[in-house]
Amino acid sequence: MFMGIVSVRFRHPTMDLTFLSSLLDLSCFRSWIAGSPRQTPIGEPLAGTYPASYWVSRLEFPSEAGFRKQFVLAINRLVKAKETLHDLRASGGKIEIYLQLSGAVNNGDTIDSALLKTLGELGVDLLIEVFVGV
Numbered sequence: 001m002f003m004g005i006v007s008v009r010f011r012h013p014t015m016d017l018t019f020l021s022s023l024l025d026l027s028c029f030r031s032w033i034a035g036s037p038r039q040t041p042i043g044e045p046l047a048g049t050y051p052a053s054y055w056v057s058r059l060e061f062p063s064e065a066g067f068r069k070q071f072v073l074a075i076n077r078l079v080k081a082k083e084t085l086h087d088l089r090a091s092g093g094k095i096e097i098y099l100q101l102s103g104a105v106n107n108g109d110t111i112d113s114a115l116l117k118t119l120g121e122l123g124v125d126l127l128i129e130v131f132v133g134v
Helices: 020-024 068-080 082-090 113-122
Strands: 003-012 030-032 037-039 045-049 053-062 094-102 124-131
Touching: 003 068, 020 053, 020 068, 053 068, 068 082, 068 094, 068 113, 082 094, 113 124
Parallel strands: 094 124
Antiparallel strands: 003 053, 003 094, 030 053, 037 045
8 A cells, every 4th residue: 555645844055954853743754964974765875965954754644545634734833833944944944845645546635725825924835746556
């Protein structure tokens, strides 16, 4: 069974983003700090250093269940940290919600204008990707 994923992703040119776990009350799935040595997801070294800091949390859901509950949860966590996120963006940071869906399951919902407005006010980009046949 394919698990859909709602990821909350942050990038910043210099800032250590590890504080986001406690600020958003979300577990970190993967992160690194600008200038640290690059490595694979399993910790094997790669050439070079990371050019920017990165932090991501993943909220998984069964594809058949739909994404709305996890999507709204992610947005609500961001709303609670609105001022800090504004400062993060003002200093060069970027915030994204990345929605991954299976193309093998009929999975859809409405992202209404209120949710879109909230994303816009927070300065959050929305990325949607469908994995066909998974």
